[in-house]
Amino acid sequence: MRDFSYLRADNIEAARNAAALPGAMLLAGGTTLIDLAKCGVVEPATVIDISHIEGLNAIDVTADRALIGALAKMSHVADHAEVKSLFPAVSEALWQAASAQLRNMATIGGNLMQRTRCPYFRDPANFPACNKREPGSGCSAIGGVTRGHAVLGVSEACIATYPGDLAVALVAFDAEVDLGERRLKVEDFFLAPGATAEQEHDIRPGEVITAIEIPGSAAARRSTYIKVRDRQSYEFAAASAAVGLELEGDGRTVRDIRVALGGVATKPWRARAVEDALKGKALDEATIREASELAMQGAVDHGANHYKIALAPRVIARAILKLGETA
Amino acid sequence: MTVHDVKHAASDSARLEAVGGRLSRVDGPAKITGAARYAVEQQLEGLAHAVLVDSTIAAGKVVSIETQAAKAARGVIAVLTPDTIMKLSVASDWFGNPLAPQRTFCPLARDVTYCGQHIAVVIAETFEQAVSAAALVMADYDQAPALVELGDGTAGEIISIEGMTKEWGNAQAALAEAPVHLSAVYNTQRSAHAAIEPHGLIARWEGDRLTIWEPSQWLDGMARTYAEWFGIPFENVRLVSPYIGGGFGSKALALAHSAVAAAAAKMLGRPVKLMLTRSQNFTSYGGRATTRQTIDLGADKAGRIQSIIHRGVSEVSLEGMWVEAVGSITSIMYDTPNFSSRQDVVRLNTVLPNPKRAPGENPSAFGIECAIDELAHELGLDPLEIRLINYAEQDPHAKKAWSTRQLREAFAVGAEAFGWAKRSPAPRSMRAGHQLIGWGVAAGAYPVQRAHGEAVVKIMFDGSVEVESSSIDMGQGTYTILAQTAAETLGVPVSQVSVKLGDSHFARAGVTGGSRLAGIMTGAVHKAASQALDELIGLALSDPRLPFHGLQANTLAVKDGRIGSPRGDGPELSIAELMSMLGRDRIEAKGDTLPAGTTAEERYKNYTTIAMSIPHTEGDYSRHSWCAHFVEVKVDEDFGTVRVSRVVSALDSGRLYNPKLAESQWKGGIIMGIGEALLEEGIVDRRHGRTVNSNFADYMLPTNADIPDIQTISVGIPDPHSSALGGKGVGELGIVGVAPAIANAVFHATGKRVRDLPITLEKLI
């Protein structure tokens, strides 16, 4: 960890101006930033503390949409009564993330900006090669310990898993991220590695996330987030699924379905093939399981992460079955 | 030193405070309020801060180390490398045997034998300055190929540990003749001690006297090591370790980083503080070694074992020796006429493994207790029944009677409390929704390790009592049970007793390991307190000014801090009144459990080495603690995730000095067992020999959410052959047998036998 200067931004304009400085990084809850600075992964020249900006932590939910300020704490959003009733998958994704202590510190804006947990990425002293950190330096993970690495959206440059939970639910329900001048679909905000593994987010110098907006829908109202991991709590997903379901009046035919995956892809992964296969179909277990397999089209494993190809469809299927049962 | 306040209703005191009472930890409030000051929390004038630089290769040579930039950085006092740090003498091993052949010991490595080995140290005015400068130290290496996994086809040098071979009968021939056979390989993983309190120390020199504040499970042993390293008399080293935030076996030795800090302090003439980072706590010292065991069982059709052939191997570093003795309890669990067990170690580019809770016994149980379960399944027998069919009525290896073995009782009581009779025998036959339910059982054992200890007991002018010992409390409750022992022996309330531990200048004690401390120290305190009391009573009876004079009594008794005739009639004084009338400010006695005539040299050896430990099979008996674990797991049929939903354990640790503390120890062991069965694994990149999950987010310890209700039941009876007060070992026992009980339950739930720990979800998908 090297010396840096500290600036406190009291309003969003000041934050944007400061964020345009070379080597500047925003500090919200600090649970990612400080951690990565200690690992030697990020070395900000200036840290801009945005945690005191007023009004950025608002949570405003109506039947039409949820508007969540970038500084809202993960724990507050998870516990918010309307989020729970109108967007259950969002609440469930949040309370199953990290630990209670972290959720009390961490913000929604920071959550979208969290970095991969690839162990090689996080250990520059021992593993200089990492395209995500140092473009062109190579990838230490390929050929190494890959149990947690992605099977979807990988490239030869990088196979790192997008680790977060919230964004998986956001992608499922077509949420948008507000960057001030620009507004992007969360799905487009996250970038798969391709040949430019270092670019994870479509965010430009001087841009600050101010809020996310999630459109309300029947599918969002009947939604869930299932997270599978070896440890019951405080672990990133081996595989997870955010699923929303809207049925026709007959109570079994699918009118609308949303499926997104976490823990298995390089970005929060919308599984449209599964959605398309199920729309208009009557739900039964065999149909659900068969359709869920379509999520793994194009999956590529690196040995130790092969199990994810079998696991992820089962997580999707379980989530759909669970929502179907609550009809 | 914090004085511990004891708070509970006075009406409860007799019941709670007696030896055997459920007194809460006397050090608990100090720990919870933060008043307890741990070793490295000492605030010293002029303290300098050291941060280590570690090798990033696992094998090879450090060709050069660039230190200019670090030296020029703000606040830096010195940067030391293998060339510039002072050379020390080589210290002797656990047994006090000198370690040839090197003449000197350089605590920073030039020849690298594992990744994470310390190669340089930066000392600065502040911790932050040292951290920042350490990142500027650059090393050039001449890298050599590394061997990092026990399973590597090209594994390193194999060494047979001949002393661990156990054979009787003709195991090969009996196996060939047995109608039922089973052969399987069981693997246990590298696991970390993962104590919450990291390793670290403060070293301060005053002339040729060295004071070390360092968490320690063995003050006298570590003081010896420092004395030998620096060539100073043992008495010149003072080690202070008032509290320990978890050791589990890792804090019994002074390690390379300890030597670096002490050497730096000497070179700079300033006290130096050095803490290992969380990551270094995974790489600077070894955890439990990786093991592999092959078991061949032969049995008759009724399930009676005819032969056991066991071959075990564990990993060890290129330098030093630690054997994870995977055959340690294979030989005593079941009665078999023919037996053969051998142990090898394989040298790898890894840090020297260390003892971790029930070293040897824990992986040993995973082999034999899974194998017997597999045999039961093959024969269609209940897993509990097969254990009773093969019950060992005496130690099959030593051919001696058990001192006490309440294992049959443990099976019966545990099965009853668990409801074992309702188990449906077929695998995969119990479920709730998507959850496959499995019930498993396994037994465990831990030998009674004995040695000697000494204690000082002082009766003070005001009636208070002080107990002093260089033994330690790492959470297991030494402060509490020694207070109970002194209070009971002297007839005073616990609130009048203050126990002082963790200073090597106190009365001496050997290593706190192998669950031996409670048995030794309660014995020593009992003896010292009895001597002090005898002296007090003698003075009281013989002093003509006192009311007891002329009573014709030949003794007096103390109750609730008041002294009088044993029958309770006649005059009575408080101890404070008596001390004042006697004109004494204290009565002090030193008691030890050593045989009369022990020489000074033998005493030194007894406390600073383990060479004088008494074998558990000494004399006519074989002494062990025993346990039986009953476990319920739920395995998700789609996801392969395993959750332990219920544990009932019945344990025989002999007499319990404090059941509340014993239960906590057992439960701690069971929780650690759940971690090792399902979650924990030090994962190494085989190309680099680097541990890639050296942090608490990626190294999976169980969280509270992973731990179900655990019921522990004591089935022990006082064992007079094991200790002065009848206790056997507690702390190590609980973990032994947990992993096989879980693996057996997973098999029962799923029909899948997982023989490689940890049982992670991909193994069940």
Ligand SMILES: Cc1cc2nc3c(=O)[nH]c(=O)nc-3n(C[C@H](O)[C@H](O)[C@H](O)COP(=O)(O)OP(=O)(O)OC[C@H]3O[C@@H](n4cnc5c(N)ncnc54)[C@H](O)[C@@H]3O)c2cc1C
């Ligand atoms: C041990 C551990 C376990 C975890 N487990 C999980 C888990 O299971 N699931 C999960 O989803 N997450 C998990 N996390 C990640 C956690 O959710 C994130 O660390 C947290 O959400 C980050 O929020 P923060 O406010 O602390 O961000 P900070 O650390 O303050 O910032 C993180 C990054 O975002 C940038 N940033 C912050 N705010 C803004 C903004 N408004 N606009 C633009 N950029 C911004 C910062 O510059 C920085 O680069 C875990 C983290 C840890 C340390």
Ligand code: SF4
């Ligand atoms: S997978 Fe990506 S993040 Fe990990 S080492 Fe390779 S390039 Fe770096």
